[in-house]
Amino acid sequence: MAYQPVRQPRIADVITERLEAMILEGSLKPGQRLPPERALSERFGVSRPSLREAIQKLAARGLLTSRQGGGTYVTEELNARYNDPLLDMLPRHKEFHLDLLEFRDAMEGISAYYAALRSTPADRAMLIERFEELEASFAGRDPTLEAKADAAFHLAIAESAHNVLLLHTIRGIFHLLEKSIVDNLAHLFEKPDSRPRLMDQHRALLDAILEGRPEDARARAHEHLVFVEEELLEMERAETRAQRALRRAQAMPERAGG
Numbered sequence: 001m002a003y004q005p006v007r008q009p010r011i012a013d014v015i016t017e018r019l020e021a022m023i024l025e026g027s028l029k030p031g032q033r034l035p036p037e038r039a040l041s042e043r044f045g046v047s048r049p050s051l052r053e054a055i056q057k058l059a060a061r062g063l064l065t066s067r068q069g070g071g072t073y074v075t076e077e078l079n080a081r082y083n084d085p086l087l088d089m090l091p092r093h094k095e096f097h098l099d100l101l102e103f104r105d106a107m108e109g110i111s112a113y114y115a116a117l118r119s120t121p122a123d124r125a126m127l128i129e130r131f132e133e134l135e136a137s138f139a140g141r142d143p144t145l146e147a148k149a150d151a152a153f154h155l156a157i158a159e160s161a162h163n164v165l166l167l168h169t170i171r172g173i174f175h176l177l178e179k180s181i182v183d184n185l186a187h188l189f190e191k192p193d194s195r196p197r198l199m200d201q202h203r204a205l206l207d208a209i210l211e212g213r214p215e216d217a218r219a220r221a222h223e224h225l226v227f228v229e230e231e232l233l234e235m236e237r238a239e240t241r242a243q244r245a246l247r248r249a250q251a252m253p254e255r256a257g258g
Contacts, residue, residue: 059072119161188231
C-alpha cells in the first residue's frame with residue numbers, strides 16, 4: 001500500500017493563518033497598526049522574509065494595507081463591510097428603535113452568557129477597566145461620552161465571549177449601537193433616578209460575568225434592556241398623552257366661539 005508523503009506546512013502559510021486568526025478573534029482590530037517587522041518576526045520566531053511573504057498574502061486578500069509614511073495596518077474597511085443602507089436609515093426612524101433593542105437583547109444576552117463561561121483574567125481586567133470608565137463618564141453627565149463608554153463596555157463583553165461571529169456582528173453595528181445609546185440615554189436621563197439604576201444594572205451584569213454565573217449574566221443583560229425598553233415606551237405614552245391634551249386645549253376655544 002502506497003502512502004502519500006506528509007508535507008510540512010510552509011512557514012509563511014503558518015504565519016498567514018496565525019495573523020488571520022488574530023484578526024478574526026479581535027486581537028488585531030480594523031485600523032490597528034501591526035508591530036514593526038523586526039519585532040513581529042521575533043515574536044513569531046520566524047525569519048523576516050517569511051513574515052514579509054505572509055503580510056503580502058494578507059494584503060492581496062484585502063486584510064492588510066500599507067500606508068504612506070510606513071507601517072502595515074489592518075484594513076479599516078473590514079467593519080464597513082457590515083454597512084448597509086438599511087442600517088443607515090434605522091436611526092432616523094424612531095419606530096424601529098425597539099427592533100434594535102430586541103436585537104441587542106438577543107446578541108448581548110448570549111455574549112454575557114459566554115463571557116461568564118469563557119472570559120480570561122485579561123478579559124476580566126478589561127471589563128473592570130471599561131466599567132470604571134463607564135462609572136466615571138456617568139459622573140460627568142455628558143450623554144454622548146456616557147453612550148461611548150456604555151457601548152465600549154458592552155463591546156468588551158462581546159470580546160470576552162470568544163465567539164468571532166458574535167464579536168464581528170456587534171462590532172459591525174458599533175456605530176449604530178452608539179447612536180442608539182445616545183438617543184436612549186438622552187431620554188432616560190430626563191428621570192433623575194435613571195443614572196443610579198443603570199449603573200446598578202451594569203454592576204450586576206459585571207459581577208455575574210466576573211463570578212462565572214452564565215445564566216445570571218444573561219438574565220442581567222436581559223433585565224437591563226427590558227428596563228430601557230419599558231422606560232422609553234412609558235415616555236412615548238406620556239408624550240402622546242401630553243400631545244392629545246394640548247390638541248384638546250387648543251380645540252376648546254374654537255368650540256366655545258362657535
